[in-house]
Amino acid sequence: MLGVEALTVRFGTHLALDRATLRFAAGQFTAIIGPNGAGKSSLLRALAGLLPEYGGRVVYDPGHSARECLSYVPQQQTLDWAFPVTVWDVAMMGRTGRLGWLRWPGPEDRRIVAEALRETGVWELRARHIAALSGGQRQRALLARMLARRGHLLLLDEPLTGVDAATQEVLLGLLRAQADQGRAVVMVTHDLEQARRWCDRLVLLNRRVIADGTPAEVYTPANIERTFGGSWPELDLEASGPPPRPLPAPGGGP
Numbered sequence: 001m002l003g004v005e006a007l008t009v010r011f012g013t014h015l016a017l018d019r020a021t022l023r024f025a026a027g028q029f030t031a032i033i034g035p036n037g038a039g040k041s042s043l044l045r046a047l048a049g050l051l052p053e054y055g056g057r058v059v060y061d062p063g064h065s066a067r068e069c070l071s072y073v074p075q076q077q078t079l080d081w082a083f084p085v086t087v088w089d090v091a092m093m094g095r096t097g098r099l100g101w102l103r104w105p106g107p108e109d110r111r112i113v114a115e116a117l118r119e120t121g122v123w124e125l126r127a128r129h130i131a132a133l134s135g136g137q138r139q140r141a142l143l144a145r146m147l148a149r150r151g152h153l154l155l156l157d158e159p160l161t162g163v164d165a166a167t168q169e170v171l172l173g174l175l176r177a178q179a180d181q182g183r184a185v186v187m188v189t190h191d192l193e194q195a196r197r198w199c200d201r202l203v204l205l206n207r208r209v210i211a212d213g214t215p216a217e218v219y220t221p222a223n224i225e226r227t228f229g230g231s232w233p234e235l236d237l238e239a240s241g242p243p244p245r246p247l248p249a250p251g252g253g254p
């Protein structure tokens, strides 16, 4: 439903992505993994329609326009947190993007925003100015905006940075549930163990797609070496795969 074909991204003479071809399907929770500067954010930005120039193609489900179905959570540090809005306003931005000009949010929009704030645990903070939030609270507010959008394609760039370990698990469960409800969830992460536990598909990226498959297929010494070179991340390659998860409820589409 969303993908890139031979995506090549250059910044000046620097080659950030080299002919990457990937497809992301509904119902799949995919982790994009690779070292710093591997082109992970560039991939997400291309998928989100935010890269002005690239080679190759970004392909969307022909039934949807990218704008209506996509929800992108950028890295927190790329946003202006001094902007004078509250947590409620941030989550409502997930709705107002869809409403268009001169349409006020209705009761249904407010209900969806309230639900998103509760799910991400920031309902109590809804009246707080975003400048007065901690890093983890900001991340939750961004996730609330993403949930409020109710998009089919969720693109998240390191969404758990600054979030405490217990909350990370809660938010990962939330993202997993989004995939189980039929959405395509694509997350950039540096946590290889977490990706193994929560994602059904891993993509190892280092300028090129090095490996793409289930955790068991992807986490091999050769693939890790080709992706990270000498600086191996912490990962137990002998560990077994994730525990079996319950199947999604039937008919639970977005």
Ligand SMILES: Nc1ncnc2c1ncn2[C@@H]1O[C@H](COP(=O)(O)OP(=O)(O)OP(=O)(O)O)[C@@H](O)[C@H]1O
Pocket (backbone or CB within 6 Å): 011, 014, 016, 034, 035, 036, 037, 038, 039, 040, 041, 042, 043
């Ligand atoms: N706007 C830009 N102008 C110039 N170079 C850029 C720009 N954006 C990214 N790059 C370069 O392209 C390469 C890939 O960057 P990208 O942000 O996609 O990597 P990443 O895998 O997300 O890295 P990280 O894990 O550090 O976030 C890097 O070498 C980066 O310096």
